[in-house]
Amino acid sequence: MFVDEIKLSVSSGAGGPGSVSFSNLNSKTKPSGGSGGDGGSVVLLVNKELNDLSHIMSNSSLKANNGGPGNKNFQNGTLGEDLIIEVPKGTQVFVDDELYADLHDNNSTYQLIEGSKGGRGNYDLISKRNPNPQICEQGVKRSTLEIKLIQSIYSDISIIGLPNAGKSTLIQKLTNSKAKIGDYEFTTTSPNLGVLNNTDSSITICDLPGLIEGASTGVGMGRKVLKHLRNTKYIIYLIDPTNEKYDINLQISMLESELIKYDENYQSIDKTIVINKSDKLKAPNDDYLNISCITDDGIQELVNKILYDLKSDLPLIYTEFHKIMLKKDDYNIEKLDDQFICTGEMVTNMINISGNEDSVLNEIFIRFENSILSDEIKAMGANDGDTIVLGNLEFEYKQ
Numbered sequence: 001m002f003v004d005e006i007k008l009s010v011s012s013g014a015g016g017p018g019s020v021s022f023s024n025l026n027s028k029t030k031p032s033g034g035s036g037g038d039g040g041s042v043v044l045l046v047n048k049e050l051n052d053l054s055h056i057m058s059n060s061s062l063k064a065n066n067g068g069p070g071n072k073n074f075q076n077g078t079l080g081e082d083l084i085i086e087v088p089k090g091t092q093v094f095v096d097d098e099l100y101a102d103l104h105d106n107n108s109t110y111q112l113i114e115g116s117k118g119g120r121g122n123y124d125l126i127s128k129r130n131p132n133p134q135i136c137e138q139g140v141k142r143s144t145l146e147i148k149l150i151q152s153i154y155s156d157i158s159i160i161g162l163p164n165a166g167k168s169t170l171i172q173k174l175t176n177s178k179a180k181i182g183d184y185e186f187t188t189t190s191p192n193l194g195v196l197n198n199t200d201s202s203i204t205i206c207d208l209p210g211l212i213e214g215a216s217t218g219v220g221m222g223r224k225v226l227k228h229l230r231n232t233k234y235i236i237y238l239i240d241p242t243n244e245k246y247d248i249n250l251q252i253s254m255l256e257s258e259l260i261k262y263d264e265n266y267q268s269i270d271k272t273i274v275i276n277k278s279d280k281l282k283a284p285n286d287d288y289l290n291i292s293c294i295t296d297d298g299i300q301e302l303v304n305k306i307l308y309d310l311k312s313d314l315p316l317i318y319t320e321f322h323k324i325m326l327k328k329d330d331y332n333i334e335k336l337d338d339q340f341i342c343t344g345e346m347v348t349n350m351i352n353i354s355g356n357e358d359s360v361l362n363e364i365f366i367r368f369e370n371s372i373l374s375d376e377i378k379a380m381g382a383n384d385g386d387t388i389v390l391g392n393l394e395f396e397y398k399q
């Protein structure tokens, strides 16, 4: 089944823990604990051979591998393997319904989440302040993102029209596509792609489900169809002159208006109007090309027109790579009576240390004093004797 929208939970690999160990060097005991390896990153890779997102299970949780632990004798942990998710060209990434990235170029990679940092072992923690550390960091935990992937098909030409206009019949005439044809509305429920027959060019054509009034606001399959026009270069409005409810002009104005209401940039995509079913009824003037998919009348003229119009390289309207910065709540401080409760990723990383208990507490205390948390708590009016809560740690505040 064709799948062009999925929700996923993706996580970077956790950083491996560092180690605390000591080696005898020149008869002196020196810290020699290796650092943990960084966890794997989450990377999207654009693969032009993919037609949709059906190879990824919707609502699944995918995780990059964790970094390995550091070891004695300066041995650093292994790096966690990246999670690489292949996506088709024209995939957009949404986070909280905001467009985060728009992927176009084949083989391009895009890092969604950087691998979590490995914890430093006591060798890497040597500093002027602490030349003989008896502690190590545990490594940063996984970072998780809930994402939505939405694909818009890449095609040179898209056939758009009301239900039953003959769009699938036309794509069968023009290409190798096996689109289903039916004498009833909404026969087509997902896009059909084909390559134009008998030419040296590899022009791709996409037949889409029918559009009805209100499509741009979601009536019928409206928005799910209209999104596919983002990555098309040329649109055929296929008109059915035998439609009893909408005459030719009404069909044209309805299609035009739904497209523009959905995205005003669709105005600049090249379009042609083609009247189908000329075996039954011909358009009363020569403004538009008349064709019949039953008698083949006008089909060759249509092919000639397509080849002529697509000779010059038509632009796609969206080619810009797009990325927003994700807002990240690093820390949060809540004041409850005389307690200041600190939470968030910054706090988790600050206390994620193990080793000799006194050294660990001392290190956390120094990190806290040097951090923005201490400045903020002061600004919030903390007094000596108030309680600071960092995760499962509590200590007394002193200016």
Ligand SMILES: Nc1nc2c(ncn2[C@@H]2O[C@H](COP(=O)(O)OP(=O)(O)OP(=O)(O)O)[C@@H](O)[C@H]2O)c(=O)[nH]1
Pocket: 161, 162, 163, 164, 165, 166, 167, 168, 169, 170, 180, 181, 182, 183, 184, 185, 186, 187, 188, 189, 208, 209, 210, 211, 276, 277, 278, 279, 280, 291, 292, 293, 294, 295
């Ligand atoms: N007389 C006549 N009938 C046609 C012509 N082209 C298509 N049809 C008929 O119109 C009906 C609808 O054709 P489809 O190709 O399924 O129409 P569609 O636009 O893909 O319809 P949806 O997928 O429902 O949007 C079928 O019965 C076709 O045989 C034509 O040129 N002349």
Ligand SMILES: [Mg+2]
Pocket: 167, 168, 169, 180, 181, 187, 188, 207, 208, 209, 210
């Ligand atoms: Mg169809």
